Amino acid sequence: MELGSEAKWEYFRAVYQRYHEATREAKQGMLNEFCLNTGYHRKYAIRRLNGPPPGRQRERRARGRRPRYGPQVVSVLAAVWEAAGYPWSVRLKALLPNWMPWIRKRYCLSPHLEQRLLAISARQIDRRLKSKKREQKRRIYGPTKPGALLKHHIPVKTDSWDVQTAGFSEIDLVAHSGNSGEGEFAHSLNLTDIHTGWTESCALLGKSEVAVELALNQIQSALPFPLLGLDSDNGSEFINWHVKRWCDQRKIQLTRGRPYKKDDNAHVEQKNWTHVRKLLGWDRYDSQAAVDAINDLYRQELRLWQNLYLPSVKLVKKVRVGSKVRRVYDAARTPWERVWAGGQAAPVQVAKLNRWRQSLDPFQLGQAIEQKLERIYALANRRLSPKAPLLTMRSPETFKVGRRNGCGKDAPGKSRAADFPPALANRAKGARFALSHSRDDGGSRVTFSMSRQPSPKLHFQMA
Secondary structure, eight states, X not given: OOOOHHHHHHHHHHHHHHHHHSOHHHHHHHHHHHHHHHOOOHHHHHHHHHSSOTTOOOOOOOXXXXXXXXXXXXXXXXXXXXXXXXXXXXXXXXXXXXXXXXXXXXXXXOHHHHHXXXXXXXXXXXXXXXXXXXXXXXXXXXXXXXXXXXXXXXXXXOSOOOOOSTTEEEEEEEEEBTTOOOSOOEEXXXXXXXXXXXXXXXXXXXXXXXXXXXHHHHHHHHOSSOOOEEEEOSBTTTSSHHHHHHHHHTTOEEEEOOTTOGGGGHHHHHHIIIIIXXXXXXXXXXXXXXXXXXXXXXXXXXXXXXXXXXXXXXXEEEEEETTEEEEEEOOOBXXXXXXXXXXXXXXXXXXXXXXXXXXXXXXXXXXXXXXXXXXXXXXXXXXXXXXXXXXXXXXXXXXSOOOOOSSGGGSTTOOOGGGSOGGGGSOOTTOOOOOSSOOOOSSOOOOHHHHXXXXXXXXXXXX
């Protein structure tokens, strides 16, 4: 007859103490008898008899490893991430060794803390900074008008870039029109080299053919390598006789992308966000004073900060794994490192840029950029700019997890239009660099002004 669960438990309590006091030979006989009476497997019976006494449970250890990187490491990492303009984790991992002389001086790092900071992986950076990335939102729009006069004379480039030399670039205009596209307002002309990632920007009032040509002259003189090719969209500011004649005189290849295909100019479209819209937002600038202030930022601190100190990655190949496509990137390097490795830059400019790279402090450059941005914000046309959002918090009811009734935008998992106000897209005055990878997690409504609130836990005391 088989024993019940209660009978097995009583039998186990009676045998447990005698089993621990018995000799080795006696334990074998008791174990055989215990297995015969209870029907337990021999290995399970050994674990029960050698385990904790009846009535007391074994203390379980917490699963998982202990945190390897403490709050001090995460705090310094978040401070550097903010000072570098919120780069991707792979780029942040690559810039840490280059910035370490200034990080060590600024945050008084101990050797142990410095070792931990350099040892952290890109994936771990994503995990540690996850809570700090859920803040801002953005939107992109543009008043590009097609140019039809020379479209048949300028070839369309549809193949992917496969260049091994510097000089072949993409160009585009970013409008600073605010809420109105009427009248004359400022634009930012962006030029991005495909091979090195070197980016130059120039602000101009209006987008006339003469103004675009003057901006191209200034950008060409600032490049550390010869300009060999330009690829633009189909906007009338580039598809005109002035630009074509300018390229023909300098033996520069001029191509264009397909209409309404922004992916054909993906390199410069990315820089339009990171180098222009992320800093200046969607305010309207329509005065010459504002254009001069923006150019003062573009030609001085910003170009040095972005090209000398901030690494980027380049796509090497795409590998299809089942239904997914896995992208493989090369090692993160700064545009200056790629220019130097290419050997096409002029020796005079190489020496000058190398001196700046060794002597300038990226943290001080970031502070200078902040100060100039504040002066630029003061020159914006507030009447025609998006309004800054109020610093409001959602009611406690919005934090409750539950299923909302309704369908469409009221259905579960959908967001109302009110959650994405147009004013959030504008970078408010006094805000730091906005995040390009953020979402609404259902928590408090975080504005750009709130992201600049000082946090005593974020930075250490400076040396």
